[in-house]
Amino acid sequence: MKTENQKAWFFVLPVLVLVAFNALIPMMTVVNYSVQETFGDNVFFWQGLDWFEQILRSDRFHAALGRQFLFTFLILIIEVPLGIIIALSMPRKGFWVPVCLVTMALPMLIPWNVVGAMWNIFTLPDIGLLGYFLNHVLGISYDMTQNPLAAWVTIVTMDVWHWTSLVVLLAYAGLVSIPDAYYQAAKIDGASNWAVFRFIQLPKMKTVLTIAILLRFMDSFNIYTEPFVLTGGGPGNSTTLLSIDLVKIALGQFDLGPAAAMSLIYFAITLLVSWLFYTLMTKDDLN
Amino acid sequence: MAKITLSKLRHSYMPAPQSPSDYALKEIDLDWSDGGAYALLGPSGCGKSTLLNIISGLLVPSEGQILFDGKDVTGLPPDQRNIAQVFQFPVIYDTMTVYDNLAFPLRNRGRDEDTVRDRVMAIAEMLEVTGMLGQKAAGLSPDNKQKISMGRGLVREDVNVVMFDEPLTVIDPHLKWKLRSKLKELHQRVQATMIYVTHDQTEALTFADQVVVMQDGEVVQIGTPVELFERPAHTFVGHFIGSPGMNILPCSLQSGTALFGDQAIALEGPIPGQPEGKTEVGIRPEFVSLANSGLPATVTKVSDVGRHTVVECSANGTRINAIVEGAGPEKGAAVHLDFRRDQTRLYVEGWLASTPETAAETVR
Amino acid sequence: MAKFRGSFSPYADTETCPTPALIKGQAVRSQLPESQITMALELRNVTKRVGAIEHIKDTSLVLEPGHFNVLLGATGSGKTSLIKLMAGLDPMASGQVLMEGEDISRLSTQKRNISLVHQFFINYPHMTVYENIASPLKVAGMAKSEIEDRVAEAAAILQLKPMLHRRPHELSGGQQQRCALARAIAKESRAVFLDEPLANLDYKLREELRDQLPELFAGRGAVVVYATSEPEEALLLGGRTALMRDGRVSQFGTTAKIYRDPGNLDAARVFSDPPINTATVTKEGTTARLGPDVQWQLDGAAAGLRDGSYSIAIRPYHVLPSASEKASVRLDGRVQVTELSGSESSAHFDLGLGGTAGGEAQANWVSLSAGVHPYKIGEMHDFYMDPSACYFFAPDGSRAA
CATH class of the missing domain: 3.40.50.300 (P-loop containing nucleotide triphosphate hydrolases)
Structure with missing residues (x-):
């Protein structure tokens, strides 16, 4: 269209360059690796789709993928309802609003590796606050370096602590945007608290919750730093999530080809599931 | 219910x-x-x-x-x-x-x-x-x-x-x-x-x-x-209801007669008691007409609103609206305004003070 | 503006190209051809499309300064879309916008030198009233003393002087909107767009501000475009009115004239509040027949129409509960709803139009009359219409007589 100002493209250019360096070039490199085999010295052999086949058939991949889905499932099933409950119980106006909001935001401000290290120390059986309390005060045997269940409970708790706030803040934003008239009308219509939640609050929060669920899915499905710092994938392979396994293959064994193929499969799964989530959750809006 | x-x-x-x-x-x-x-x-x-x-x-x-x-x-x-x-x-x-x-x-x-x-x-x-x-x-x-x-x-x-x-x-x-x-x-x-x-x-x-x-x-x-x-009970009601609202003219009272400037204005009926304070005459634009005699005024604006014409006039520095059927006079024209007597009210300190003729008679 | 004339002006290569200095000179303007002397804002075959939907359909308009240009139409009729095109906020699909003869279609909003006052009171919340009014002048790089003069003038006109140092949230709705208007006035832009500026104000405040608006802009030389959905507002503002419906201007002309002389059925419908009464009549010779019982003799232009079926439209205050010299055609209607507004009574009634294949056809009509009339709901009542106030429209909606 002639009426549009073409100068605008000039301002978009830096972003395009950045995206190219950040995403496209590494991506192409990965694609390149995934179809080749190398033994070092920059010598490559054509491998075709063999790596993909191998990865897709490997039990190790299946196990890591299963753990990954379990982890994400637990995260979503805990954090989303918990976030909504906390958001519902927060005050809508007054002095306590900023206090609550800042408190909620605090965990999210801490860097991932610090979170991992913090929880690592926190849970050490002999000197960690939590570990000591559980083992020596309550007498529960708790050591996540030995017990896979303890390790799982710890990484899930840590993630809940770290990221539930995100769901809370988004849900809260959706809640405060509901005009008072809706609550008043519901009171007059004789609606129960559950009906108010089901027919007013939940529908009005839907858009932000969709965003919250998508963000939490993608983040938890790609999580690496915190569990790596906390458990290193152990004990055994019990907390070796997909990302941790991927790094082990790539940097531990320097199997660049399989690692590249695996990361592409990983990427495809993330994309597919995100798309599924999004389509399912926005299905009603299209009508 | x-x-x-x-x-x-x-x-x-x-x-x-x-x-x-x-x-x-x-x-x-x-x-x-x-x-x-x-x-x-x-x-x-x-x-x-x-x-x-x-x-x-x-x-x-x-x-x-x-x-x-x-x-x-x-x-x-x-x-x-x-x-x-x-x-x-x-x-x-x-x-x-x-x-x-x-x-x-x-x-x-x-x-x-x-x-x-x-x-x-x-x-x-x-x-x-x-x-x-x-x-x-x-x-x-x-x-x-x-x-x-x-x-x-x-x-x-x-x-x-x-x-x-x-x-x-x-x-x-x-x-x-x-x-x-x-x-x-x-x-x-x-x-x-x-x-x-x-x-x-x-x-x-x-x-x-x-x-x-x-x-x-x-x-x-x-x-x-x-x-x-x-019969708006207060000038606020007169102003708030009606479009345009009631005309409110500051006036003085001399032996029971309302004077706007030096023009005597006939009210709907007598004013009971001895009113004190600010006195005003209230008349709706619907009951103001252009006539050959009456209050002299200058037309300041004429709005043709389709079904009738709103003529805005100025007399003694007070704005008075009249609603007339058909085409109105030119802007700037000198006109005379006639107030329908039974719709002309007196307000004291904002509140309605005049009573209709018939009602007053039955009281007596 | 001179900067762009060379490349964008349609007169760039012609002998009569007016220089910016001359275009304002009366003597020169009168020598120029009609189409070029205008100080106006002109739309030439403008369209706007979003996806496959045409929001504005081929529209040409010449909006002049010196009076209000009212865009009248229901919500969704394209008033705001048209204003956005003129302001450069949305791209056009085709066509041109010309300001004082200069093509500004490709200019950004910032360079068009326009003001826009929105339905919602839009001010900068963190600035005082003074800073709000001064902001466009500061952006334009005006000298401080001149800014002070202009702000003082605008504030005086809009009675904002006592609150120049307050912030918008400390003002009432009416004052906030006056602040937005003051900003538009102080800027002295070439065109001012007022998009339903009074819609969110109280009834009485609306009345007051509407009364003042034409005076505010009188003698400022700006093209004033005012969008509204209320016919009464258009009549009170006067000037010229463009009736809009479905993204199209159905009629444009002097407000009072097009109110009395609607060019088509759409225009009559848009420009009537309460809604205009319509029905289908059959014309034979000099007789018009409405339903089985009602008929009257035609004279004037309506009598000269070809025989056939026509739509008639008549405004509610020409349908009265009692007969008079003018209101002479009797109608029988069953009263459904009555309303009394102090000085006027209105009755909604069903007018029988006789039997058709699908049963008895009915038209829902309204009568509006001065004074208080006792109607009984659900009962038949006589109404009398003034046949000289009837508009006749051909089946395609165009005005017949």
């Missing part, structure tokens, strides 16, 4: 109100009979919404009582008062169908599905929304959404009062007309007590049998639309 009584009602949003100005609502006593159509009319901040919220139970008054059929409901929450309210912005339950929206208040009260269906169908018929019962309510146009909110109010047969809080704000003018007459029709059919809150005089006057005009938290006048139009 119920008779509504407001007794010595006062409300302040402050915890410890001292002076009268701390009250958003100053002492109000009212009796509204069963099945009437009432309007609360006033500018923003006059306290009409506060009063509405007190009647619906969303707000508990600082002092006084609200009685429904003589029963004190002051402390009852909204859901126990059996009232319905339609808000400024249509409130609908987005995820439900139109049918479920209408059925919602009945289902919440545990009515069986047969009763629900009968009531919903009857109300839908009345509102002419039968065709959209199966549709999701979220996709409706604003006027249909507002119809559904009205329907939710009317669907319960045991409602004491239906309240409307500026319900036509978001409705387009040509649909406003339709919805307003729909509302009037509904009232004439179901005979429920209805209270309509608005700042729009046209809406208030066309809807209500009796209008309560409010200003600064006080009731200025309660009357039928005709009373408010013909």
Whole structure:
């Protein structure tokens, strides 16, 4: 269209360059690796789709993928309802609003590796606050370096602590945007608290919750730093999530080809599931 | 349906109100009979919404009582008062169908599905929304959404009062007309007590049998639309109702005669007592005509509003509007204004002081 | 503006190209061809499309300074879309916008030197009233003393002087909108767009501000465009009115004239509040027949029409509850709703139009009359219409007589 100002493209250019360096070039490199085999010295052999086949058939991949889905499932099933409950119980106006909001935001401000290290120390059986309390005060045997269940409970708790706030803040934003008239009308219509939640609050929060669920899915499905710092994938392979396994293959064994193929499969799964989530959750809006 | 009584009602949003100005609502006593159509009319901040919220139970008054059929409901929450309210912005339950929206208040009260269906169908018929019962309510146009909110109010047969809080704000003018007459029709059919809150005089006057005009938290006048139009009790009512509002001319009183400048103005009748304070003559533009003799004035503006012409004149520095049929005079023309005598009132300190001739005679 | 004339002006290569200095000179303007002397804002075959939907359909308009240019139409009729095109906020699909003869279609909003006052009171919340009014002048790099003068003038006109140092949230709705208007006035832009500026104000405030608006802009030389959905507002503002419906201007002309002389059925419908009464009549010779019972003799232009079926439209205040010299044609109607507004009564009634294949056809009409009339709901009542106030339209909606 002639009426549009073409100068605008000039301002978009830096972003395009950045995206190219950040995403496209590494991506192409990965694609390149995934179809080749190398033994070092920059010598490559054509491998075709063999790596993909191998990865897709490997039990190790299946196990890591299963753990990954379990982890994400637990995260979503805990954090989303918990976030909504906390958001519902927060005050809508007054002095306590900023206090609550800042408190909620605090965990999210801490860097991932610090979170991992913090929880690592926190849970050490002999000197960690939590570990000591559980083992020596309550007498529960708790050591996540030995017990896979303890390790799982710890990484899930840590993630809940770290990221539930995100769901809370988004849900809260959706809640405060509901005009008072809706609550008043519901009171007059004789609606129960559950009906108010089901027919007013939940529908009005839907858009932000969709965003919250998508963000939490993608983040938890790609999580690496915190569990790596906390458990290193152990004990055994019990907390070796997909990302941790991927790094082990790539940097531990320097199997660049399989690692590249695996990361592409990983990427495809993330994309597919995100798309599924999004389509399912926005299905009603299209009508 | 119920008779509504407001007794010595006062409300302040402050915890410890001292002076009268701390009250958003100053002492109000009212009796509204069963099945009437009432309007609360006033500018923003006059306290009409506060009063509405007190009647619906969303707000508990600082002092006084609200009685429904003589029963004190002051402390009852909204859901126990059996009232319905339609808000400024249509409130609908987005995820439900139109049918479920209408059925919602009945289902919440545990009515069986047969009763629900009968009531919903009857109300839908009345509102002419039968065709959209199966549709999701979220996709409706604003006027249909507002119809559904009205329907939710009317669907319960045991409602004491239906309240409307500026319900036509978001409705387009040509649909406003339709919805307003729909509302009037509904009232004439179901005979429920209805209270309509608005700042729009046209809406208030066309809807209500009796209008309560409010200003600064006080009731200025309660009357039928005709009373408010013909005998405003206060210059505020004269100004607020009518378009353009009543002409208010400062005047002096000399031995019972009103003088505007040095022009004597014949009033509707005698003025009882010895009025003291600011005196003004009030006359509606509808009763001012252009004549060969009378008050000399200069035309300052002529607006052709289609069905008649508004002639704005200036006399002794006071603006006087006249409504005339057909084409008006030219701007700048010198004219004489004639006031219809039986519609010319005297106001002292803002309040109506003159009495009609006949009424005065019967008193004597 | 001179900067762009060379490349964008349609007169760039012609002998008569007016220089910016001369275009304002009366003597030169009168020598120029009609189409070029205008100070106006001109739309030439403008369209706007979003996806496959045409929001504005081929529209040409010449909006002149010196009076209000009212865009009248219901919500969704395209008033705001048209204003956005003129303001450069939305791209056009085709066509041109010309300001004082200069093509500004490709200019950004910032360079068009226009003001826009919106339905919602839009001010900068963190600035005082003074800073709000001064902001466009500061952006334009005006000298401080001149800014002070202009702000003082605008504030005086809009009675904002006592609150120049307050912030918008400390003002009432009416004052906030006056602040937005003052900003538009102080800027002295070439065009001012007022998009339903009074819609969110109280009835009486609206009345007051509407009364003042034409005077505010009188003698400022700006093209004033005012969008509204209320016919009464258009009449009170006077000037010229463009009736809009479905993204199209159905009629444009002097406000009072097009009110009395609607060019088509759409225009008559848009420009009538309460809604205009319509029905279908059959014309035979000099007789018009409405339903089985009503007929009257035609004279004037209507009598000269070809025989056949026509739509008639008549405004409610020409349908009265009692007969008079003019209101002479009797109608029988069943009263459905009555309204009383103090000085006037209105009755909605169903007018029987006789039997058709699908049963008895009915038209829903309204009568509006001065005074108080006792109607009984659900009962038949006589109404009398003034046949000289009837507009006749051909079946395609165009005005017949």
